[in-house]
Amino acid sequence: MDRIISFLADFFNIGILVFGITIFLSYIVLSYISMLALKKHLQKNSFQNTVPLLSSPHIPGISLIAPAYNEGKSIVENIRSLLSLHYATYEVIIVNDGSKDDSLQKMIEAYHLEKVVFAVNEQISSKKIRGIYKSVLPAFKKLIVVDKENGGKADALNAGINVATYNYLTCIDVDCVLEQDSLLKMIKPFLNNKKRVIASGGVIRIANSCVIENGKLVEVKVPSSYIARTQVIEYMRAFLIGRMAWSHLDGLLLISGAFGMFDKEIVIKCGGYNTKTVGEDMELVVRMRRYMHDNELIYKVSFIPDPLCWTEAPESFKILGRQRNRWTRGTMETLWIHRKMMFNSKYGLLGFLSFPYWFLYEYLAPIVEFVGVFFFFIFALLGMVNWPFFFLLLAFVYSFAIFFSMLSIFSEEFTFHQYTKKTDILKLVLTAFLEPVLFHPFIVSSSVQGNIDLIDGKKEWGEMTRTGFSKKKVVTNEPVPSPQ
Secondary structure, three states, X not given: OXXXXXXXXXXXXXXXXXXXXXXXXXXXXXXXXXXXXXXXXXXXXXXXXXXXXHOOOOOOOEEEEEEEOOOOOOHHHHHHXXXXXXXXXXXXXXXXXXXXXXXXXHHHHHHOEXXXXXXXOOOOXXXXXXXXXXXXXXXXXXXXXXXXXXXXXXXXXXXXXHHOOOXXXXXXXXXXXXXXXXXXXXXXXXXXXXXXXXXXXXXXXXXXXOEEEOOEEEEOOOOOOXXXXXXXXXXXXXXXXXXXXXXXXXXXXXXXXXXXXXXXXXXXXXXXXXXXXXXXXXXXXXXXXHHHHHOOOOEEEEEEEEEEEEEOOOOOHHHHHHHHHHHHHHHHHHHHHOHHHOOOHHHHHHHHHHHHHHHHHHHHHHHHHHHHHHHHHHHHHOOXXXXXXXXXXXXXXXXXXXXXXXXXXXXXXXXXXXXXXXXXXXXXXXXXXXXXXXXXXXXXXXXXXXXXXXXXXXXXXXXXXXXXXXXXXXXXXXXXXXXX
16 A cells, blocks of 8 residues: 555656646746747837828728627726727727616717617627617717627627628727727738738736826836736736747737737638637637638738737736636637647647647646645645655745746836836836745636536636726716817
């Protein structure tokens, strides 16, 4: 019996060690690739003048789609922000997804909307559209409001796609704050690429504690909340290191649902968003890539490292747990739906590298970590832990985690330098030292709970209550005045 336990302990220790080493090595490789890609991006864009594009008659039109559900408190300001973007030809499609509050009425009053006869080209199935509204004022001619029965975010996006006029779609969360030139930067890969770009994503940043005035970001601050501040570092690692590297390798599987641009033709041919998964953003990108490979079409999925979109992050462990639970379920649903791609030579780098990586290190890693901690306590109770080696290994893992957090902070400061105050940088550095101890264990437990809920068949998103970007935020919810 002792031999069996000893064998299991050795097998477990070696397995965890090998798994950990491969994760560390992959992070090192991705970081190196990301640094090269960031440098190339900065050099390429340092001398490009995008201003002439604003007045060019050849610039393609963009349909910006934003689902809204019970957003009455901020919907008027959110729309005002979207209508003020610096881009020549675009439309703003707000999809009121069966809101139970006064969202629709506020939009009607603020923007002088009237129900119109609108021929909807229903190429993708969605819940019934109850009415389409447009403003009687020329100042708001870009705005289209779609009122439909409740069907969830994916269904609302599909309805918006059916209404969309232009060939490029930008799908966003309605409460996000976009940089004024975000559409201009996002469309560039579609125009300046030899391959057909079917999707493009941008960096998402945390807007908690930032100052927002009239729907515009006027001052960037590090969040006062520890939970939100830790997510700032998380997002830096994910976007500036992870997605930047995968985009450079042309193996990116995910574009954030908060802000992404797509080729409308390919989206429609792929059937739009999947309403049966809680990870509709990732699933659509994977399905689009799979479609292009299956039809032997040359294409690319692009990524812009510029901070283009600012969103509010959860500031409570309860709401954060629901979010990460949903992310876990969405990831596994996507991987299962497209499991045929795993190690399939037909899909090239996606099949042999991207897909296995996401399964092992994005989905499976929290489970392995949880199981590792569980067995560690068992071995500790049995007196089978080599404590000097354990503390040495713990110090190594902790140092490695800190290193990558510092690298992500350095990447941000070296490139886009959003946080200009030294105190803000100091707060991020101190937060990085606490993250592995206070924050990371909770993320692991939320991921494990997500797997349990997935097995139980849970499909709900979970309530995502928001508290507002900043107490200093200037909000004016009065009706938008008529232009003189």
